[in-house]
Amino acid sequence: MTTALAVETRGLGKRFGGRDAVHDLALAVPAGSVFGFLGPNGSGKTTTIRMLLGLVSPTAGEAPVLGERMPDSGRSVLPRVGALVEGPGFSGWLSGPANLARLDTADPGASGRTRRARIAESLERVGLTAAGGKKVKAYSLGMKQRLGLANALLRPRDLLVLDEPTNGLDPQGTREVRTLVRELAADGTTVFVSSHLLAEIEQMCTHAAVMSAGRLVAQGTLEALRGHEGARVRLRTPDPVQAVRVLQSAGLAQIEQEGPELTATLGDRPVESLVPLLVAARVRVQGLRVDEPTLEERFVALTGEGFDVAG
Amino acid sequence: MSRAEPARRTSGAGLALLGSELTGVFRRRRTWAMLLALAAVPVLVAVAIRISSGDGGGPSRGPSFVTGIAGNGLFVGVASLVLAIPLFLPLTVGVVAGDTIAGEASTGTLRYLLVAPAGRVRLLLVKYAGAAVFCFAAPLAIVVAGTAIGAVLFPVGPITLLSGDQVPIAEGLGRLLMIGLYTGLSMLGLAAVGLFISTLTDVPVGAMAATVVIAVTSQVLDQLPQLDALHPFLLTDSWLGLVDLLRQPPDWSVFDTNALLQLGWVVVFGALAFGRFTTRDVLA
Ligand SMILES: Nc1ncnc2c1ncn2[C@@H]1O[C@H](COP(=O)(O)OP(=O)(O)OP(=O)(O)O)[C@@H](O)[C@H]1O
Numbered sequence: 001m002t003t004a005l006a007v008e009t010r011g012l013g014k015r016f017g018g019r020d021a022v023h024d025l026a027l028a029v030p031a032g033s034v035f036g037f038l039g040p041n042g043s044g045k046t047t048t049i050r051m052l053l054g055l056v057s058p059t060a061g062e063a064p065v066l067g068e069r070m071p072d073s074g075r076s077v078l079p080r081v082g083a084l085v086e087g088p089g090f091s092g093w094l095s096g097p098a099n100l101a102r103l104d105t106a107d108p109g110a111s112g113r114t115r116r117a118r119i120a121e122s123l124e125r126v127g128l129t130a131a132g133g134k135k136v137k138a139y140s141l142g143m144k145q146r147l148g149l150a151n152a153l154l155r156p157r158d159l160l161v162l163d164e165p166t167n168g169l170d171p172q173g174t175r176e177v178r179t180l181v182r183e184l185a186a187d188g189t190t191v192f193v194s195s196h197l198l199a200e201i202e203q204m205c206t207h208a209a210v211m212s213a214g215r216l217v218a219q220g221t222l223e224a225l226r227g228h229e230g231a232r233v234r235l236r237t238p239d240p241v242q243a244v245r246v247l248q249s250a251g252l253a254q255i256e257q258e259g260p261e262l263t264a265t266l267g268d269r270p271v272e273s274l275v276p277l278l279v280a281a282r283v284r285v286q287g288l289r290v291d292e293p294t295l296e297e298r299f300v301a302l303t304g305e306g307f308d309v310a311g
Numbered sequence: 312m313s314r315a316e317p318a319r320r321t322s323g324a325g326l327a328l329l330g331s332e333l334t335g336v337f338r339r340r341r342t343w344a345m346l347l348a349l350a351a352v353p354v355l356v357a358v359a360i361r362i363s364s365g366d367g368g369g370p371s372r373g374p375s376f377v378t379g380i381a382g383n384g385l386f387v388g389v390a391s392l393v394l395a396i397p398l399f400l401p402l403t404v405g406v407v408a409g410d411t412i413a414g415e416a417s418t419g420t421l422r423y424l425l426v427a428p429a430g431r432v433r434l435l436l437v438k439y440a441g442a443a444v445f446c447f448a449a450p451l452a453i454v455v456a457g458t459a460i461g462a463v464l465f466p467v468g469p470i471t472l473l474s475g476d477q478v479p480i481a482e483g484l485g486r487l488l489m490i491g492l493y494t495g496l497s498m499l500g501l502a503a504v505g506l507f508i509s510t511l512t513d514v515p516v517g518a519m520a521a522t523v524v525i526a527v528t529s530q531v532l533d534q535l536p537q538l539d540a541l542h543p544f545l546l547t548d549s550w551l552g553l554v555d556l557l558r559q560p561p562d563w564s565v566f567d568t569n570a571l572l573q574l575g576w577v578v579v580f581g582a583l584a585f586g587r588f589t590t591r592d593v594l595a
């Protein structure tokens with residue numbers, strides 16, 4: 001099965017003053033996916049996004065977006081792409097709708113006749129209809145962020161590139177963004193979203209990639225990334241000794257026992273196949289559950305524990 | 312299976328962006344503040360002269376334009392323009408031109424305009440056009456305010472030109488308009504310099520200051536006799552040529568000289584701005 005790719009970079013790299021901000025990046029973003037782009041601070045997410053949008057020219061490799069090379073094909077590609085890059089950017093002395101009108105006018109393909117209606121609609125989608133008329137300098141951080149999202153949604157898009165879209169949003173706003181992203185994805189828009197909020201990525205993404213110090217360290221479906229082989233079964237029983245024997249004979253690895261609690265790595269064995277074995281061996285089961293590794297654990301495993309930003 | 316509407320190129324798209332740029336420039340309070348400040352120059356000049364000439368004191372010792380004012384209110388605009396040309400006017404043009412790209416970068420709108428996609432060349436052209444309109448608006452603000460206040464405070468009559476000839480009021484007003492346009496033209500080169508500097512930085516104030524410094528430096532160089540050979544090429548060399556429009560018959564050739572000089576600066580700095588802006592990384 002070959003899925004079309006909305007973004008496919010090959011050997012993409014960017015050097016800033018002799019240091020690689022992004023190195024040999026091979027991203028493959030399937031069309032129609034909600035693609036989470038993860039990585040610690042300074043790992044090159046924004047730099048990559050800027051290259052995809054033609055704001056920065058790569059020093060190596062290429063970055064086809066929607067099947068055409070960027071930055072050369074910006075004229076035909078960018079109208080199909082909605083973007084939020086490193087926070088919103090607006091003229092403070094203009095109102096929200098006036099700012100959107102200005103950016104929409106900058107798009108040569110956007111129709112002036114439908115402009116008003118599209119602006120109103122997109123303000124409504126981000127919940128700014130009531131507050132929108134103020135000058136942007138009087139907006140709160142979250143309101144600006146919402147206006148940035150509204151700008152990305154001014155026209156129907158094939159690809160949305162959102163760099164930390166929930167930054168500065170209140171919990172309702174965060175939820176709305178998730179809902180919005182799901183809606184857009186259901187409509188067939190590919191959404192490429194960078195974040196360090198792993199819980200958020202887990203809730204909305206189908207695919208993800210993990211960056212570390214400018215390199216891609218993992219990418220794939222969320223399932224594959226979490227790594228089911230890493231799942232551990234946790235068993236509570238008054239008969240730990242017999243239970244250990246059962247788990248051993250079932251081929252589970254890394255069995256650990258602590259009083260009545262047993263844990264073991266499940267591997268590719270389905271958990272439901274364990275219960276009959278335990279029952280047959282007359283092990284009394286008080287509790288049984290599977291701990292899936294969280295994305296956070298995988299993320300830390302992939303990008304390292306340290307808090308310091310890689311220099 | 313594209314969900315986005317095909318990029319239909321509407322013929323007025325460039326004009327629409329220009330319109331939006333002009334609304335942007337002229338909806339800014341800063342622009343109005345500068346135009347008002349410029350318009351205040353003739354008001355101050357006129358009021359000051361009115362007060363001092365009202366004293367009935369001895370012959371005033373000001374520049375010849377200024378002395379002409381008490382006799383004819385129509386001179387207020389020209390006199391104020393001559394006063395504003397060395398610094399005030401280039402200051403305001405420097406603010407607008409220095410802000411063109413750097414201002415967008417500093418507010419973060421540059422990346423969104425480019426992603427829209429405005430197109431780098433198109434954006435640069437529109438930005439320059441916006442600054443160019445301001446170049447004409449600024450001297451015209453002085454001339455219009457000066458003529459109005461002059462008509463209120465002083466007698467108005469046929470204008471005695473520098474050559475000693477008199478022209479009727481209507482023709483005099485026409486000359487004033489031409490002088491305003493001439494000065495607008497004079498500022499176009501500086502605006503191109505400002506545009507280029509603006510592509511170099513993300514700090515608008517820096518670009519504005521650098522542009523004004525260039526205008527002032529150019530005028531200083533224009534005063535040094537040792538650099539005679541250089542003078543005809545200096546950005547500011549034709550700035551005071553407007554006085555030749557106050558002769559009878561007017562020396563229209565200064566217009567051509569000025570236009571050629573400004574064109575040269577616009578071409579050179581426009582090309583530099585183009586080279587820089589179309590290749591630079593937008594990181595702001
Ligand atoms: N203008 C610049 N000049 C020099 N180096 C830069 C510049 N912009 C970014 N970098 C470097 O590129 C690297 C990647 O930065 P980038 O902004 O892409 O990180 P990020 O993953 O978006 O981080 P964050 O999560 O903090 O937003 C960093 O090491 C940064 O120092």
Ligand SMILES: [Mg+2]
Binds near residue numbers: 045047086163
């Ligand atoms: Mg970033």
